[in-house]
Amino acid sequence: MLKKERQEFILREINLHNKVLTSDLCEAINVSEDTIRRDLSELAETGDIIKVHGGALSKSFHVSFQTNGVYSHDNKKMIAQKAVRLIRDGMFILTTGGTTILELAKALPQHLRATFFTGSLPAAMEYIQHPNIEVIFIGDRISKNSKITVGGDAITKIKQINADICFLGINAIDAEHGLTDNDWDVVQVKKAMIQSSKKVVALTIAEKINTQQKLKIGDLDVLDIMITESDPGEKIFDAYKEKGVEIL
Amino acid sequence: MLKKERQEFILREINLHNKVLTSDLCEAINVSEDTIRRDLSELAETGDIIKVHGGALSKSFHVSFQTNGVYSHDNKKMIAQKAVRLIRDGMFILTTGGTTILELAKALPQHLRATFFTGSLPAAMEYIQHPNIEVIFIGDRISKNSKITVGGDAITKIKQINADICFLGINAIDAEHGLTDNDWDVVQVKKAMIQSSKKVVALTIAEKINTQQKLKIGDLDVLDIMITESDPGEKIFDAYKEKGVEIL
DNA sequence: AGGGTTGATGAACGTTTTTGCAGGAATACT
């Protein structure tokens, strides 16, 4: 097998599987590991792949992880744009925290007149920047990780609210296991919020779809609408549509 | 699985779900906990995540906002230094908002273990940065000017508290007219806080001494201690000392 | 044709990286 030929084979293999092990290649092509290593070095030098200990990775796989400090920032912005369209003047709106909700807060039109209930410090900080929005903060103990209020008092307060719409920044959603999260206190709060709203909207980047965490918030049927950055026509949403969730 | 590959998986998991447990990862990837720990350490070193006991957190959520450019910043820092000395482990502490209180929040020693009650969004944002401080937020409608909660609900909640000490960031103080402010809602909240604390401490830059506003919070006798950046021996404090206010 | 050159390959060897494990220290939880 020629050198060039071999390298093309390697490239093809990497682009196919996103990664490749030196040992696998050497077995597949039947040359010494040293030769493979030399090939990988050359390919890495021309910038076609990323060489790592034990093999190599596809370049397309690795690109662009951190952009603006917030993961998947642009996608979240797009989600916020879609979500804003659900809000009307005079509405009473419940929201959780989370970076996606923060984007929603930033995307609210200046003229909007509405009342926002939240237990999230960062979200509240954003809401109060807006001239015509009334902010009601739900008090109680503040969880350091999530920066939202948690605890019995908060739950009680939330249950006294009867909101028009609730925006949930969600942690994990799965067609079968529904909405899940990883913090017990946060789960209680989200449950209460869902109960206290006429309409429940989940905001999530598409990447979180069909992932799950340890604690259950509720089944999909508590959801009315799910908003992601993807096209609502995508096949991945079929299972959700079947369960009566509208996709935007 | 390659090391790099594994680390990207971890990074993805963290960005997706905001936090991750070492034990979960080690089960998911099927490597020893030590390996995961080493990965987390490396990722933390490059600044991509925040390592904590038992796992790691997403960085995108933990942003401290800067308060440089605050009026009379250095003086307020000095006031904060003095105020911190009044705080003991295990105390229940009520605080208002205001830039001076923010400095106090920043000056709190890392090891301090205490419970802070506040209705101020910016103050709460600072408090939760500290590892050993419990933060209870007093909820209700948020006043846009002062960024603190105001309203009957907040007052009711404050009255249920029995704090050891209360730090008031004050707007105006005068030997004759006592404590005054210019926002009716804020005045109500401060009144309630004073009632709910065993000891009341006023923090103010010396410049505000002997000034007054339209609305009265209370006479000087509600005050136990006043802290400014000036030397307590200054003549300007005599009138306050006479009325039983301790100057620091 | 013969000798020299070049490039590719494999082998050898010492070095570095990675990983898991053991113990004791540090930390969190109750």
Add this chain to the structure above:
DNA sequence: AGTATTCCTGCAAAAACGTTCATCAACCCT
């Protein structure tokens, strides 16, 4: 306070690495 995790340090084994050298084939030049 006491227990249970979790963390850290050092260590050792295995894997992977890079460097060097020898071999071999192809190629070039007289």
